[in-house]
Amino acid sequence: xxxxxxxxxxxxxxxxxxxxxxxxxxxxxxxxxxxxxxxxxxxxxxxxxxxxxxxxxxxxxxxxxxxxxxxxxxxxxxxxxxxxxxxxxxxxxxxxxxxxxxxxxxxxxxxxxxxxxxxxxxxxxxxxxxxxxxxxxxxxxxxxxxxxxxxxxxxxxxxxxxxxxxxxxxxxxxxxxxxxxxxxxxxxxxxxxxxxxxxxxxxxxxxxxxxxxxxxxxxxxxxxxxxxxxxxxxxxxxxxxxxxxxxxxxxxxxxxxxxxxxxxxxxxxxxxxxxxxx
Amino acid sequence: xxxxxxxxxxxxxxxxxxxxxxxxxxxxxxxxxxxxxxxxxxxxxxxxxxxxxxxxxxxxxxxxxxxxxxxxxxxxxxxxxxxxxxxxxxxxxxxxxxxxxxxxxxxxxxxxxxxxxxxxxxxxxxxxxxxxxxxxxxxxxxxxxxxxxxxxxxxxxxxx
Numbered sequence: 001x002x003x004x005x006x007x008x009x010x011x012x013x014x015x016x017x018x019x020x021x022x023x024x025x026x027x028x029x030x031x032x033x034x035x036x037x038x039x040x041x042x043x044x045x046x047x048x049x050x051x052x053x054x055x056x057x058x059x060x061x062x063x064x065x066x067x068x069x070x071x072x073x074x075x076x077x078x079x080x081x082x083x084x085x086x087x088x089x090x091x092x093x094x095x096x097x098x099x100x101x102x103x104x105x106x107x108x109x110x111x112x113x114x115x116x117x118x119x120x121x122x123x124x125x126x127x128x129x130x131x132x133x134x135x136x137x138x139x140x141x142x143x144x145x146x147x148x149x150x151x152x153x154x155x156x157x158x159x160x161x162x163x164x165x166x167x168x169x170x171x172x173x174x175x176x177x178x179x180x181x182x183x184x185x186x187x188x189x190x191x192x193x194x195x196x197x198x199x200x201x202x203x204x205x206x207x208x209x210x211x212x213x214x215x216x217x218x219x220x221x222x223x224x225x226x227x228x229x230x231x232x233x234x235x236x237x238x239x240x241x242x243x244x245x246x247x248x249x250x251x252x253x254x255x256x257x258x259x260x261x262x263x264x265x266x267x268x269x270x271x272x273x274x275x276x277x278x
Numbered sequence: 279x280x281x282x283x284x285x286x287x288x289x290x291x292x293x294x295x296x297x298x299x300x301x302x303x304x305x306x307x308x309x310x311x312x313x314x315x316x317x318x319x320x321x322x323x324x325x326x327x328x329x330x331x332x333x334x335x336x337x338x339x340x341x342x343x344x345x346x347x348x349x350x351x352x353x354x355x356x357x358x359x360x361x362x363x364x365x366x367x368x369x370x371x372x373x374x375x376x377x378x379x380x381x382x383x384x385x386x387x388x389x390x391x392x393x394x395x396x397x398x399x400x401x402x403x404x405x406x407x408x409x410x411x412x413x414x415x416x417x418x419x420x421x422x423x424x425x426x427x428x429x430x431x432x433x434x435x436x437x438x
Binding site: 004005006007008037038041042044045054056098101102103104105107108188189 | 296300319333334341
């Protein structure tokens with residue numbers, strides 16, 4: 001049970017959603033967009049999220065789209081993570097999504113909700129960072145499309161009243177070799193110690209990380225180090241020098257332990273993609 | 279307050295609730311369906327699992343208002359079902375608190391994946407926690423149902 005009340009709105013179109021936000025704000029309310037709603041419900045119960053109006057975007061058709069059109073994969077922000085996993089049009093995304101929470105929770109957690117959430121792991125963004133995807137964002141001036149690298153810096157940089165509608169990814173990336181591994185402190189369920197996603201393009205190895213710092217990131221500097229010649233352990237050591245600081249030091253693992261795990265994950269996963277794995 | 283009809287266990291139930299009320303709260307406190315259990319209230323334990331349009335959902339993670347125009351099934355709607363019989367045969371419960379959530383999740387699993395492999399079974403079952411740690415018996419109950427389904431299908435093919 002929520003400890004506070006809010007009104008619930010279910011717009012049918014992007015325009016209606018945007019209009020509702022402006023209208024509610026004009027009335028002195030503090031509206032939030034709602035997709036799966038799991039974080040609004042759970043954090044709301046703890047008074048960590050407070051709102052008096054939620055705008056549920058899950059009946060907006062663009063937010064539920066999952067298709068390949070004009071050589072681009074279109075992923076609607078209100079699709080549940082299991083919906084994306086089951087269609088499996090982007091195996092790297094399926095794999096990253098399958099590490100979030102548990103199967104039943106993923107029936108409710110959405111792609112957009114995970115990416116825009118307060119809980120900082122946001123693993124669903126990793127494949128889009130690796131594939132140089134575009135984000136389609138709705139705001140008072142209509143829809144805008146921007147490279148995900150431009151709008152995602154530690155978190156999705158939305159202006160007030162905006163919401164994420166879709167993510168577009170070049171079809172070429174859907175079939176590239178990848179590895180995505182989530183290491184936890186123990187067992188198979190729980191928050192990650194580190195999630196590392198690695199994509200191999202024709203020219204380079206790309207890296208994206210969650211759980212290492214208090215934000216997910218595409219590790220451009222680390223990629224450059226990995227791309228240099230030389231034995232893999234040396235390249236990994238060089239890459240580790242470019243890890244953003246500070247590294248998390250919490251109940252899931254100390255910063256030293258996280259770096260130790262990252263080192264071995266890098267060696268293992270890159271070795272697999274470079275074809276040197278036994 | 280909203281006054282609306284929820285379709286629960288094949289019945290239309292008119293009910294008044296606040297838009298911020300979770301489905302779990304409305305099922306238990308407004309409709310008297312106490313089979314879905316409040317556990318963590320945080321989406322972790324799975325004790326409150328119900329089926330919405332055949333999909334397992336943690337009712338503590340869902341607003342009741344999201345259940346409008348959906349088909350909701352709770353443990354009360356599965357009376358005398360094969361899943362319940364399998365749980366009894368395989369002693370797949372101890373204190374029983376987590377049992378409705380497990381059964382609803384397994385009901386969804388069997389409908390979606392009638393030939394589920396071990397990986398899929400584990401994926402589904404990892405959504406629920408049993409403090410009595412009766413996992414092996416629960417897994418046996420699931421596998422007995424899958425086997426029964428296979429035998430039923432084989433029997434049907436022979437009849438044809």
